[in-house]
Amino acid sequence: MDRYVEDDLQGQKMALATKFIITFTLLSLLFLVLFLSPINQTHNILSSSSLPLPSIFRLLQDDAEPKIKENDITLARIEEQLAKARGKIRKAIVEKSFASSQINGSFIHHGPVYKNPFAFFQSHTEMMKTFKIWTYKEGDVPLMHNGPMKFVYSIEGDFIEEMERKGNPMVAKHPDEAHVFFIPISITKIVHYLFMPDDEPFAFIDRTLQPIVEDYINVIAEKYPFWNRSNGADHFFVSCHDWGPFVSKGNAKLFENFIRVLCNANSSEGFVPSRDVSMSESGIHGYVRKRLFEHWGNNEDNDIQVYNYLPKGENHTEWLTKIIIKSHYVIPYSDVLDWSQFSVQVSVDDIPNLKSILQEIPFSRYLEMQRRLMEVQRHFAVNMPAKYFDVFHMIFHSVWLRRLNVRLLKS
Secondary structure, eight states: OTTEEEEEOOGGGOSTTOOEEEEEEEEOOOSOOOOOOOOOGGGGGGOTTOOOOOOSSOTTSGGGOOOOOSOHHHHHHHHHHHHHHHHHHHHHHHHTOOSOSEETTEEOOOSTTBSOHHHHHHHHHHHHHHOOEEEOOOSOTTTBSOOOOSSTTHHHHHHHHHHHOTTOTTBOSSGGGOSEEEOOBOHHHHHHHHOOTTOOHHHHIIIIIHHHHHHHHHHHHHHOSHHHHHTTTTEEEEEOSTTGGGGGGGGHHHHTTOEEEESSOBGGGTOOTTTOEEOOOOEEOSHHHHHHHHHHTTOOOTTEEEOSSOOTTSOSSTTEEEEEEESSBOOTTTTTBOGGGTEEEEEGGGGGGHHHHHHTSOHHHHHHHHHHHHHHGGGGOOOSSOOTTSHHHHHHHHHHHHHHTOOOOOO
């Protein structure tokens, strides 16, 4: 999960003069501006203080009203299913309970790592019972229905493969039963195969990358009724490439309701928390990494040590605490996870003050964050096939929440 700097605290061997070992397994930020409070309409479904569930978008007013071309009965059935799910989630919020805290062996903790554990568990349960995703069949590999399976952008390919996998319970058998629609384009593959060494990046985005995505949407919009009935509000794609956010800039009107699941979730580059989904990535790259090395890479201070790669032969997970260095980056799955309970967040501008910031935190607080980190670590695990509450389910759930907040009217 890129952008994250992990601090290996050596447990009870260290007190306030803790020796901080900071790794970079999780770091690839551009120069971003911190989005301190990604409060959005999707939080309504998970907040006991906000029971009403208004739509994220004003899709159904004035000229933006979607024209539904498919059978009204089919759409009514889809909306009825979503309405029932909303009702059960609201009930869990009000009553602060759910039918069971275990499902298929998975347990949801009642502690502070979740903003509302009752809402999250009930929402996930309703998702597993109800949610169906249709993957469009148009397009050919390697640019569609395929993605990178190694290195920093691998989560993009892993997700596409999971959506193409037979037996995935989320996959709709027919588009008429789908609640959302997945566009299986791989931005990483397009860049890999079509970007030439002498190309200028933004010119390539304008002349090649954007037209490919727009052409695909035009094809499915002409062939099926689903895009036009919602203006794209129940459609999404997944991109871990740094250029993913720029795909929609050339035609803002076309993409204004489109759900973008992005690793490059920077509010300074157009990421909208109420509509888009922040996705964790893996690997080592990014501007913050360079800044961190400039200040601490060659430092002889024994209290804070920065490594390119962790030394072998040491346990780097037993006393792990997450240190997140970011600016303008929207943290993944913050609809349901309270990151302040299991991580330390530091702005990029405070990198020179990193040692003093970490030393000011009481040792007992580190131990508490370490324990809570163990409670949420499964939400970032990549399993093939997907398992309950793993990273794929967290992505599914984020999209599910945004679909719950959109209501489509009959024509």
